[in-house]
Amino acid sequence: MITLQSAHVERFAVDGAFIISRGEKTDVDVVVCEVTDGTHVGRGEGTPIYYEGETAELCVEAINMRCKQNRPLSREDLLDSMMEGAARNALDCALWDLESKQTGKPVWELAGLPEPKPLVTAYTISLGEPEVMEADARKAAETYALLKVKLNGENDRARVAAVRVGAPNARIIVDANEAWDELDIVSEAMAMHELGVELIEQPVSAGFEDELMGVETPMPLCADESCHTSEDIERVEDCFQVINVKLDKTGGLTEALRLVEKAKEADMGIMVGCMLSTSLAIGPAFALAQVANWADLDGPALLKKDREGGFKFEGGMISQG
Numbered sequence: 001m002i003t004l005q006s007a008h009v010e011r012f013a014v015d016g017a018f019i020i021s022r023g024e025k026t027d028v029d030v031v032v033c034e035v036t037d038g039t040h041v042g043r044g045e046g047t048p049i050y051y052e053g054e055t056a057e058l059c060v061e062a063i064n065m066r067c068k069q070n071r072p073l074s075r076e077d078l079l080d081s082m083m084e085g086a087a088r089n090a091l092d093c094a095l096w097d098l099e100s101k102q103t104g105k106p107v108w109e110l111a112g113l114p115e116p117k118p119l120v121t122a123y124t125i126s127l128g129e130p131e132v133m134e135a136d137a138r139k140a141a142e143t144y145a146l147l148k149v150k151l152n153g154e155n156d157r158a159r160v161a162a163v164r165v166g167a168p169n170a171r172i173i174v175d176a177n178e179a180w181d182e183l184d185i186v187s188e189a190m191a192m193h194e195l196g197v198e199l200i201e202q203p204v205s206a207g208f209e210d211e212l213m214g215v216e217t218p219m220p221l222c223a224d225e226s227c228h229t230s231e232d233i234e235r236v237e238d239c240f241q242v243i244n245v246k247l248d249k250t251g252g253l254t255e256a257l258r259l260v261e262k263a264k265e266a267d268m269g270i271m272v273g274c275m276l277s278t279s280l281a282i283g284p285a286f287a288l289a290q291v292a293n294w295a296d297l298d299g300p301a302l303l304k305k306d307r308e309g310g311f312k313f314e315g316g317m318i319s320q321g
Contacts, residue, residue, distance in 0.1 A: 004067035019126040028276040029056035033090035042098025046086030047275035059087035084251030092252025108287040118319035122148040130162035137166035153179030173199040189217035242269035279310030
Protein backbone atom coordinates (compact mmCIF):
# COMPACT_ATOMS: atom_id res chain seq x y z
CA MET A 1 0.00 0.00 0.00
CA ILE A 2 1.36 3.42 -0.99
CA THR A 3 0.99 6.24 1.51
CA LEU A 4 2.07 9.84 1.83
CA GLN A 5 5.19 10.19 3.96
CA SER A 6 5.44 13.98 3.83
CA ALA A 7 4.53 17.11 1.91
CA HIS A 8 6.31 20.31 2.80
CA VAL A 9 7.56 23.66 1.50
CA GLU A 10 11.21 24.46 0.79
CA ARG A 11 12.58 27.86 -0.20
CA PHE A 12 15.50 28.48 -2.56
CA ALA A 13 17.17 31.80 -3.28
CA VAL A 14 17.42 33.04 -6.86
CA ASP A 15 20.85 34.03 -8.15
CA GLY A 16 20.19 37.77 -8.33
CA ALA A 17 16.59 38.28 -9.46
CA PHE A 18 14.25 36.66 -11.95
CA ILE A 19 12.22 39.40 -13.63
CA ILE A 20 9.36 39.01 -16.08
CA SER A 21 6.43 41.21 -17.05
CA ARG A 22 4.41 40.06 -14.01
CA GLY A 23 7.03 40.95 -11.43
CA GLU A 24 10.32 40.07 -9.77
CA LYS A 25 11.30 37.01 -7.74
CA THR A 26 14.34 36.78 -5.47
CA ASP A 27 13.44 33.35 -4.11
CA VAL A 28 11.11 30.49 -4.97
CA ASP A 29 8.99 28.27 -2.74
CA VAL A 30 8.62 24.70 -3.95
CA VAL A 31 6.48 21.89 -2.60
CA VAL A 32 8.24 18.58 -2.01
CA CYS A 33 6.21 15.39 -1.79
CA GLU A 34 7.40 12.01 -0.52
CA VAL A 35 5.44 8.77 -0.87
CA THR A 36 6.35 5.33 0.43
CA ASP A 37 5.40 1.68 0.11
CA GLY A 38 7.03 0.95 3.45
CA THR A 39 10.34 0.06 1.84
CA HIS A 40 11.07 2.62 -0.83
CA VAL A 41 10.49 6.38 -0.87
CA GLY A 42 9.62 8.34 -4.00
CA ARG A 43 10.14 12.10 -4.19
CA GLY A 44 8.66 14.79 -6.41
CA GLU A 45 8.76 18.57 -6.55
CA GLY A 46 6.37 21.19 -7.87
CA THR A 47 6.56 24.96 -8.20
CA PRO A 48 3.23 26.73 -7.67
CA ILE A 49 1.86 28.52 -10.74
CA TYR A 50 1.39 31.90 -9.10
CA TYR A 51 -0.57 33.41 -11.99
CA GLU A 52 -3.14 30.65 -11.42
CA GLY A 53 -3.41 31.58 -7.75
CA GLU A 54 -1.36 28.66 -6.45
CA THR A 55 0.89 28.90 -3.40
CA ALA A 56 3.20 26.30 -1.93
CA GLU A 57 1.09 26.16 1.22
CA LEU A 58 -2.10 25.53 -0.76
CA CYS A 59 -0.31 22.81 -2.72
CA VAL A 60 0.72 21.04 0.48
CA GLU A 61 -2.87 21.26 1.69
CA ALA A 62 -4.15 19.80 -1.59
CA ILE A 63 -1.70 16.89 -1.41
CA ASN A 64 -2.65 16.10 2.18
CA MET A 65 -6.37 16.25 1.37
CA ARG A 66 -5.98 13.95 -1.63
CA CYS A 67 -3.95 11.40 0.31
CA LYS A 68 -6.59 11.26 3.06
CA GLN A 69 -9.24 10.17 0.56
CA ASN A 70 -10.28 6.55 0.42
CA ARG A 71 -8.99 6.02 -3.12
CA PRO A 72 -5.94 4.34 -4.58
CA LEU A 73 -2.81 6.45 -4.61
CA SER A 74 -1.90 5.87 -8.24
CA ARG A 75 -0.94 8.08 -11.17
CA GLU A 76 -4.03 7.07 -13.09
CA ASP A 77 -6.38 7.92 -10.24
CA LEU A 78 -4.72 11.30 -9.72
CA LEU A 79 -5.94 12.35 -13.16
CA ASP A 80 -9.52 11.79 -11.99
CA SER A 81 -9.20 13.07 -8.43
CA MET A 82 -6.96 16.16 -8.60
CA MET A 83 -6.87 19.30 -10.70
CA GLU A 84 -3.78 19.91 -12.80
CA GLY A 85 -1.15 22.08 -11.18
CA ALA A 86 1.93 21.95 -8.98
CA ALA A 87 0.35 19.83 -6.22
CA ARG A 88 -0.57 17.04 -8.60
CA ASN A 89 2.80 17.38 -10.30
CA ALA A 90 4.71 16.83 -7.07
CA LEU A 91 2.57 13.83 -6.14
CA ASP A 92 2.56 12.33 -9.65
CA CYS A 93 6.33 12.61 -10.00
CA ALA A 94 6.83 11.14 -6.53
CA LEU A 95 4.82 8.11 -7.68
CA TRP A 96 6.96 7.79 -10.82
CA ASP A 97 10.09 7.96 -8.65
CA LEU A 98 8.67 5.35 -6.29
CA GLU A 99 7.96 2.94 -9.14
CA SER A 100 11.46 3.53 -10.46
CA LYS A 101 12.92 2.49 -7.13
CA GLN A 102 10.55 -0.46 -6.80
CA THR A 103 11.39 -1.86 -10.23
CA GLY A 104 15.00 -0.78 -10.55
CA LYS A 105 14.13 0.84 -13.87
CA PRO A 106 14.73 4.55 -14.62
CA VAL A 107 11.73 6.81 -15.13
CA TRP A 108 12.55 7.32 -18.81
CA GLU A 109 12.30 3.57 -19.42
CA LEU A 110 9.06 3.24 -17.48
CA ALA A 111 7.61 6.11 -19.54
CA GLY A 112 8.71 4.66 -22.87
CA LEU A 113 11.08 7.56 -23.57
CA PRO A 114 14.56 7.46 -25.15
CA GLU A 115 17.59 7.02 -22.96
CA PRO A 116 18.53 10.56 -21.87
CA LYS A 117 21.47 12.37 -23.40
CA PRO A 118 22.75 15.91 -22.79
CA LEU A 119 20.57 18.59 -24.36
CA VAL A 120 20.99 22.18 -25.42
CA THR A 121 18.94 24.24 -22.99
CA ALA A 122 17.76 27.81 -23.18
CA TYR A 123 18.97 30.24 -20.55
CA THR A 124 16.69 33.06 -19.46
CA ILE A 125 17.56 36.73 -19.84
CA SER A 126 15.34 38.54 -17.34
CA LEU A 127 13.35 41.62 -18.25
CA GLY A 128 15.24 44.86 -17.75
CA GLU A 129 16.51 47.98 -19.43
CA PRO A 130 18.20 47.27 -22.77
CA GLU A 131 21.69 47.98 -21.49
CA VAL A 132 21.18 45.61 -18.55
CA MET A 133 19.84 42.86 -20.82
CA GLU A 134 22.78 43.40 -23.17
CA ALA A 135 25.23 42.87 -20.33
CA ASP A 136 23.31 39.84 -19.06
CA ALA A 137 23.26 38.35 -22.56
CA ARG A 138 26.98 38.92 -23.03
CA LYS A 139 27.71 37.06 -19.80
CA ALA A 140 25.24 34.25 -20.52
CA ALA A 141 26.58 33.75 -24.05
CA GLU A 142 29.91 32.72 -22.57
CA THR A 143 28.18 29.48 -21.60
CA TYR A 144 24.83 29.23 -23.41
CA ALA A 145 24.17 29.13 -27.14
CA LEU A 146 20.38 29.49 -26.78
CA LEU A 147 18.93 32.48 -24.92
CA LYS A 148 15.32 33.03 -23.90
CA VAL A 149 14.53 36.74 -23.65
CA LYS A 150 11.72 37.97 -21.41
CA LEU A 151 9.62 40.82 -22.83
CA ASN A 152 6.68 42.94 -21.67
CA GLY A 153 5.24 44.66 -24.76
CA GLU A 154 7.13 47.91 -24.16
CA ASN A 155 10.31 48.72 -26.07
CA ASP A 156 10.71 45.03 -26.88
CA ARG A 157 12.55 45.61 -30.15
CA ALA A 158 15.21 47.65 -28.38
CA ARG A 159 15.55 44.97 -25.71
CA VAL A 160 16.06 42.18 -28.23
CA ALA A 161 18.40 44.35 -30.31
CA ALA A 162 20.48 44.93 -27.18
CA VAL A 163 20.57 41.19 -26.46
CA ARG A 164 21.70 40.61 -30.02
CA VAL A 165 24.55 43.08 -29.54
CA GLY A 166 25.57 41.34 -26.36
CA ALA A 167 25.27 37.86 -27.88
CA PRO A 168 25.79 38.20 -31.65
CA ASN A 169 26.13 34.47 -32.26
CA ALA A 170 23.48 33.14 -29.91
CA ARG A 171 20.20 31.56 -30.91
CA ILE A 172 17.33 33.60 -29.46
CA ILE A 173 13.76 32.82 -28.50
CA VAL A 174 11.52 35.44 -26.91
CA ASP A 175 8.75 35.14 -24.33
CA ALA A 176 6.18 37.93 -24.54
CA ASN A 177 4.32 36.62 -21.45
CA GLU A 178 0.90 37.59 -22.91
CA ALA A 179 2.00 41.23 -23.41
CA TRP A 180 1.35 41.80 -27.13
CA ASP A 181 -2.46 42.02 -27.10
CA GLU A 182 -2.43 45.63 -28.29
CA LEU A 183 0.43 45.24 -30.76
CA ASP A 184 0.57 44.28 -34.42
CA ILE A 185 1.74 40.68 -34.06
CA VAL A 186 2.99 40.40 -37.65
CA SER A 187 4.95 43.65 -37.42
CA GLU A 188 6.53 42.63 -34.13
CA ALA A 189 7.33 39.18 -35.48
CA MET A 190 9.00 40.62 -38.57
CA ALA A 191 11.15 42.87 -36.38
CA MET A 192 12.07 39.87 -34.23
CA HIS A 193 12.89 37.88 -37.36
CA GLU A 194 15.34 40.55 -38.50
CA LEU A 195 17.09 40.16 -35.14
CA GLY A 196 17.39 36.41 -35.62
CA VAL A 197 14.64 35.30 -33.25
CA GLU A 198 13.58 31.72 -33.97
CA LEU A 199 10.49 31.36 -31.74
CA ILE A 200 7.94 33.66 -30.07
CA GLU A 201 6.26 32.40 -26.93
CA GLN A 202 2.76 33.43 -25.81
CA PRO A 203 2.33 36.80 -27.58
CA VAL A 204 -1.33 37.21 -26.52
CA SER A 205 -3.24 36.63 -23.32
CA ALA A 206 -4.59 33.17 -22.59
CA GLY A 207 -8.21 33.10 -23.71
CA PHE A 208 -7.53 35.40 -26.65
CA GLU A 209 -5.89 32.83 -28.88
CA ASP A 210 -8.35 33.62 -31.69
CA GLU A 211 -6.40 36.84 -32.28
CA LEU A 212 -3.74 34.61 -33.84
CA MET A 213 -6.06 32.81 -36.24
CA GLY A 214 -4.79 33.33 -39.78
CA VAL A 215 -1.74 35.29 -38.59
CA GLU A 216 1.35 34.37 -40.58
CA THR A 217 4.75 34.99 -39.01
CA PRO A 218 8.25 34.05 -40.19
CA MET A 219 8.84 31.95 -37.08
CA PRO A 220 6.54 29.65 -35.08
CA LEU A 221 4.39 30.90 -32.21
CA CYS A 222 4.47 28.88 -29.00
CA ALA A 223 1.60 28.44 -26.54
CA ASP A 224 2.53 28.57 -22.87
CA GLU A 225 -0.22 29.98 -20.67
CA SER A 226 -2.73 28.99 -23.37
CA CYS A 227 -1.92 25.28 -23.15
CA HIS A 228 -1.84 23.32 -19.91
CA THR A 229 -3.15 19.82 -20.68
CA SER A 230 -3.96 17.56 -23.61
CA GLU A 231 -7.54 18.88 -23.61
CA ASP A 232 -6.19 22.27 -24.76
CA ILE A 233 -4.67 21.05 -28.03
CA GLU A 234 -7.89 21.21 -30.03
CA ARG A 235 -8.36 24.82 -28.93
CA VAL A 236 -4.83 26.04 -29.73
CA GLU A 237 -3.67 23.94 -32.68
CA ASP A 238 -4.95 26.44 -35.26
CA CYS A 239 -3.43 29.44 -33.46
CA PHE A 240 0.02 28.19 -32.44
CA GLN A 241 2.59 25.94 -34.06
CA VAL A 242 4.42 24.92 -30.86
CA ILE A 243 3.44 24.21 -27.25
CA ASN A 244 5.51 24.69 -24.11
CA VAL A 245 5.01 21.64 -21.89
CA LYS A 246 5.63 22.32 -18.20
CA LEU A 247 4.95 19.59 -15.67
CA ASP A 248 3.59 22.10 -13.17
CA LYS A 249 0.95 23.08 -15.75
CA THR A 250 0.06 19.54 -16.80
CA GLY A 251 0.01 18.31 -13.23
CA GLY A 252 2.74 15.76 -13.67
CA LEU A 253 4.61 13.58 -16.11
CA THR A 254 1.60 11.31 -16.67
CA GLU A 255 -0.49 14.04 -18.26
CA ALA A 256 2.57 15.61 -19.91
CA LEU A 257 3.11 12.39 -21.86
CA ARG A 258 -0.49 12.56 -23.07
CA LEU A 259 -0.08 16.21 -24.00
CA VAL A 260 3.04 15.54 -26.07
CA GLU A 261 1.40 12.62 -27.85
CA LYS A 262 -1.66 14.69 -28.77
CA ALA A 263 0.46 17.65 -29.86
CA LYS A 264 2.54 15.45 -32.13
CA GLU A 265 -0.65 14.02 -33.64
CA ALA A 266 -1.60 17.63 -34.43
CA ASP A 267 1.84 18.13 -36.05
CA MET A 268 2.84 20.72 -33.44
CA GLY A 269 6.38 21.35 -32.24
CA ILE A 270 7.34 20.71 -28.62
CA MET A 271 9.21 22.77 -26.08
CA VAL A 272 9.69 21.32 -22.62
CA GLY A 273 10.04 24.13 -20.11
CA CYS A 274 10.06 24.63 -16.36
CA MET A 275 9.35 27.04 -13.58
CA LEU A 276 12.04 28.19 -11.17
CA SER A 277 12.88 24.89 -9.50
CA THR A 278 15.60 22.57 -8.31
CA SER A 279 16.97 19.53 -10.10
CA LEU A 280 14.44 17.33 -8.31
CA ALA A 281 11.71 18.85 -10.47
CA ILE A 282 13.84 18.85 -13.62
CA GLY A 283 14.47 15.07 -13.57
CA PRO A 284 11.20 13.95 -15.19
CA ALA A 285 11.12 17.05 -17.43
CA PHE A 286 14.61 16.22 -18.70
CA ALA A 287 13.42 12.72 -19.59
CA LEU A 288 10.47 14.17 -21.50
CA ALA A 289 12.63 16.78 -23.24
CA GLN A 290 14.42 14.00 -25.08
CA VAL A 291 11.50 14.02 -27.56
CA ALA A 292 11.18 17.82 -27.76
CA ASN A 293 12.34 20.35 -30.34
CA TRP A 294 13.46 22.83 -27.67
CA ALA A 295 14.49 22.38 -24.05
CA ASP A 296 14.11 25.26 -21.61
CA LEU A 297 15.24 23.65 -18.37
CA ASP A 298 17.39 26.30 -16.74
CA GLY A 299 15.40 26.48 -13.49
CA PRO A 300 18.20 25.14 -11.27
CA ALA A 301 20.81 27.25 -13.10
CA LEU A 302 18.95 30.39 -11.99
CA LEU A 303 19.27 29.52 -8.29
CA LYS A 304 22.08 30.48 -5.94
CA LYS A 305 22.34 26.84 -4.94
CA ASP A 306 20.74 23.69 -6.31
CA ARG A 307 20.24 20.39 -4.52
CA GLU A 308 23.24 18.12 -4.08
CA GLY A 309 23.87 15.89 -7.09
CA GLY A 310 21.78 18.07 -9.39
CA PHE A 311 22.00 18.57 -13.11
CA LYS A 312 25.12 20.01 -14.71
CA PHE A 313 24.97 23.11 -16.87
CA GLU A 314 28.10 23.24 -18.96
CA GLY A 315 28.84 24.38 -22.50
CA GLY A 316 25.25 25.43 -23.02
CA MET A 317 24.06 21.91 -22.27
CA ILE A 318 22.10 20.32 -19.45
CA SER A 319 23.24 16.84 -18.43
CA GLN A 320 22.70 14.51 -15.53
CA GLY A 321 25.09 14.99 -12.64
